[in-house]
Amino acid sequence: MFTPRLPAAALLRSLAVLVGCELAGNLLAGALGLPVSGTVLAMAGLFVWLIAVRRVPESLERTSQGLLRILPLLFVPAGVGVVAYLPLLRREWLVLAAAIGGSLAITMLVTWATMLGITRLLSRRGSREACDS
Amino acid sequence: MSAVGVLAVAATLAVYYAADALYRRSGRHPLLHPVLLSIAALAALLEAAHLPYPRYMDGARLIAFFLGPATVALAIPIYRNLSAIGGSLPAVIGALVVGSTTAMVSAVGIAWALGAPPLIVRSLAAKSVTTPIAMAVSGEIGGAPALTAVFAILTGIAGAIAVAWIFPRGDRVDWRARGFSTGLASHAIGTAHAFTLDETAGAFSGLAMGLNALFTALVLPLAAALLPHSLRGH
Numbered sequence: 158m159f160t161p162r163l164p165a166a167a168l169l170r171s172l173a174v175l176v177g178c179e180l181a182g183n184l185l186a187g188a189l190g191l192p193v194s195g196t197v198l199a200m201a202g203l204f205v206w207l208i209a210v211r212r213v214p215e216s217l218e219r220t221s222q223g224l225l226r227i228l229p230l231l232f233v234p235a236g237v238g239v240v241a242y243l244p245l246l247r248r249e250w251l252v253l254a255a256a257i258g259g260s261l262a263i264t265m266l267v268t269w270a271t272m273l274g275i276t277r278l279l280s281r282r283g284s285r286e287a288c289d290s
Numbered sequence: 291m292s293a294v295g296v297l298a299v300a301a302t303l304a305v306y307y308a309a310d311a312l313y314r315r316s317g318r319h320p321l322l323h324p325v326l327l328s329i330a331a332l333a334a335l336l337e338a339a340h341l342p343y344p345r346y347m348d349g350a351r352l353i354a355f356f357l358g359p360a361t362v363a364l365a366i367p368i369y370r371n372l373s374a375i376g377g378s379l380p381a382v383i384g385a386l387v388v389g390s391t392t393a394m395v396s397a398v399g400i401a402w403a404l405g406a407p408p409l410i411v412r413s414l415a416a417k418s419v420t421t422p423i424a425m426a427v428s429g430e431i432g433g434a435p436a437l438t439a440v441f442a443i444l445t446g447i448a449g450a451i452a453v454a455w456i457f458p459r460g461d462r463v464d465w466r467a468r469g470f471s472t473g474l475a476s477h478a479i480g481t482a483h484a485f486t487l488d489e490t491a492g493a494f495s496g497l498a499m500g501l502n503a504l505f506t507a508l509v510l511p512l513a514a515a516l517l518p519h520s521l522r523g524h
């Protein structure tokens with residue numbers, strides 16, 4: 158499928174919107190003394206805005222797709238910072254394996270059971286109401 | 291930028307490119323996750339070259355800068371995934387609140403009960419959240435974002451492997467529940483794997499990943515302020 162190239166102006170405008178959101182989020186978090194990360198606040202703000210306008214501008218969508226395709230690369234530099242913690246990891250690896258593995262298993266099963274439980278509860282009540290009427 | 295800085299950028303790009311190629315070649319095997327491979331390879335290179343991390347980061351900061359706008363851009367797929375909810379809104383909200391709380395409390399609780407140092411406990415709290423947001427949250431609650439990145443990736447890999455066998459057999463398969471719990475517990479890495487099992491599972495996994503990221507990012511910093519003093523950052 159042929160997709161026309163995104164004009165440079167649209168690309169730059171969308172990048173400016175994303176960086177502007179990040180800046181606004183950081184300023185807001187700082188000004189209000191919120192414990193939430195400014196970047197996350199900016200993402201939540203954009204999310205709420207999208208729900209309100211119910212559409213994603215095309216240039217923003219395509220610029221974001223480009224960025225998100227390389228997202229894993231973008232957190233590699235910060236991840237390499239783990240070199241400072243290698244002795245700590247070597248000492249605590251058993252605790253970490255238990256915490257990560259245990260918490261993962263508990264979380265998957267509890268979430269799964271909660272979703273199934275609510276779905277079944279509602280469908281049973283729904284079918285009972287259907288019988289009553 | 292200094293020559294070492296340019297070298298840091300070039301090495302990061304080259305290592306990630308090679309790791310990503312290997313990952314694709316393996317049929318996207320979770321154990322060969324390109325970020326984990328890249329971090330290990332770059333850490334080994336720094337060690338071999340006797341290059342301290344801050345000097346590497348002087349250059350690599352250029353790549354890391356774009357993590358901010360890319361994290362903001364995550365709002366778009368999270369918004370898109372909302373369409374998967376359909377008629378399941380009450381179940382989705384219930385599973386989100388219960389599951390997300392379980393993810394935070396169980397990780398912190400197990401590590402704390404086993405006597406892990408506070409830095410580890412704090413860095414584990416957001417381990418089920420998609421890596422860039424987990425790192426931001428970790429920084430807010432006094433954890434180490436670099437540790438959280440590694441914990442989140444390991445959690446994602448474990449979730450991608452667990453999804454095939456962890457759910458009780460004999461039960462009629464509900465792909466929405468399986469997908470949702472996979473994405474909530476093991477974010478994007480689990481979601482990528484859920485898509486290979488079932489389209490509905492993948493969609494609900496992506497939905498859960500986004501909602502859990504939002505929920506945890508807003509709740510965890512507030513909860514951390516109420517934690518016992520020994521777990522606090524400052």
